[in-house]
Amino acid sequence: MKDFNQDQVETHFEKLLRPQLTWLYRISYRFTGNKADAEDLVQDLLVKLYPRRDELDSVANLRPWLVRVLYRLFLDNERRQKRSPLRLLKRRPKDDAEDPLEQFPASDPDPEQYTGGRILSERIEQALNMLCRDHRAIITLHDMEGYRLSELETLLEVPLGTLKSRLHRGRATLRKILEKDGTF
Amino acid sequence: MDCRITNHYMEDYLDDMLDDATRGRFQEHVERCPDCRNRLARGRELKNALNALPEPILDPDFAARAFKHAAAAHTWRRRIDTSKMMRIAASILVIVALGIVLKGGWGPGQLESPKAFVQLNQPEDVQLVFYSEENLENVTFRLEPPDGIELVGFENQREIVWQGNLARGDNLLVLPVIARNREGGSLVAEIRHGSRNKQFRLQLKVQQADHPHPGADRFDSSVAPMRFI
Known part of the structure; x- marks a missing residue:
């Protein structure tokens, strides 16, 4: 990889991980419970992995390896939040402006269709x-x-x-x- | 095998983790016990429902943004994410904004005393759910843990007071607590808004880490609902 120029490095990195993105987002969404935090978690993962591109190349089975890194990142993020003053008060999703369900396609408003x-x-x-x-x-x-x-x-x-x-x-x-x- | 043992093996059965002999005895009991059959059906129903959850939809432009950002972060050695910073700022407001309260039915002496179990010397989250009928501003919150129970991050503080707002609907208050002795006691949460106030008492019971409370009762230790509609 070190022989690649910067564009090639980026392309190679993206080629490796883009097929995993939907799957990583799904897990992140389930971990975090909302779209914004799920996107942040996936973003953090990519930032963390970018310097480890060579290591990625050598991983035979990418998904389990990614799950492990994602899980640790999720815990680290949660621990950081815990250290903030009284990690209190997170509104339950049904009243939250970032209601995760808003991400799903809207159903017909007719109650019978619900x-x-x-x-x-x-x-x-x-x-x-x-x-x-x-x-x-x-x-x-x-x-x-x-x-x-x-x-x-x-x-x-x-x-x-x-x-x-x-x-x-x-x-x-x-x-x-x-x-x-x-x-x- | 009786109902108690069947219940003990229920989750392992659902996960196909029982040996042949135990699975056979489990199935024999379930076939002749309607209650256990019903519990098993509900266990399966939950697993099926979890599997049937709709797929969250990833924004079409997320991938391009994310890869670009990852490369840029590496190059610049720092992350610039305005939207995230704005969300962090917003979340601080939300953190202050949430709490406990309700519109009607307030008054001194109104006590709610759910029970929660925590393990000795292990940080655990106790979650309280409160319901407010309207958005409320300038609410004063006060927490008073019992002797021997500390709020993680606020060790040695016997009283924590802060002000904030409340959102309409259910509000979740997550309290990271750690029990330093076995005595337990009542954690007092008080909410004041104007001339109204309400006090809640959460009974915290302490158990040894190697003698966990049976799984079926753990609900009380992680979520203590205090709903006022």
């Missing part, structure tokens, strides 16, 4: 956003992205027992929230 599936999705999105970061992350990666716990143990460098505990507690919390609002 399908049960969409309502269910909205409520699940809202409930997911009420989980703590660890629970949200494990549910995203395991239940939604299909990574096995044994894979995640290696990828995230978190003991299997801890992952299972987070997953079970996260689901239990989700069910409680959804049962409470009558969704389930």
Whole structure:
């Protein structure tokens, strides 16, 4: 790569990662719960990876490697936020101007067209956003992205027992929230 | 296998992590137990619903912006992201703006006492959900953790007071807490707006890290709803 000129370097970097962008954004969106933070997380990832282009070239299976870096970045960002004065008060999405659901194509305003599936999705999105970061992350990666716990143990460098505990507690919390609002 | 053990294995069954023998006993019980069958169905329903969530849509111009920015950040050794800075500025306002409160039904002596479980010497987030019927400005918030419980970042402070606004609807207050002894106690949250005030008491129970509370009850430790409609 060092023989490339700057334009070629950029092109090569983009060629490697552009096919992963939609997927990275989807995970980031599930991690963070809103569009702006998801975009920032993907952006931060690209900034972090740009100086590591040579390393990227040598990675045989890019996605697991990217998941690991993305997850660590997500935790780092969350920790930074935690250090700010009283990390309080984040409005729940249904009242938030950055309602993640605004990103989805609008449905027909006719209530009859507002399908049960969409309502269910909205409520699940809202409930997911009420989980703590660890629970949200494990549910995203395991239940939604299909990574096995044994894979995640290696990828995230978190003991299997801890992952299972987070997953079970996260689901239990989700069910409680959804049962409470009558969704389930 | 009885209901209690079946419940213990429920998540592992859903994740196909049981050995053949245990899975067989689990299935035998579920076939003859309507309650466990129902719990299993709800577990599957949740998994299916999570898988069916719609794909978030990436802005068409994001990729071009992001790659350009990554290259520029590397070259300039700094990041220039006006939109992000504006969002950070906005989020500071939001941080101040959220809190607790409601329009009606205020008054001294109105106490809500949900319960939450935290583990000894481990930072944990306790989340409180509050509902406000309208946007409110100049709200005073006061937090008073019990002895032996500290708010992370505010260690040794027995009272934290700040002012802010409240948004209409549900508001989420995330409290990073750490229990320094096993005693637990009531965390007091008070909200004042004009002549009105309301106090909440959250019962914090402390448990040993190696004796976690059963998963089904963990809801109380991570989300303590205080809804006032």
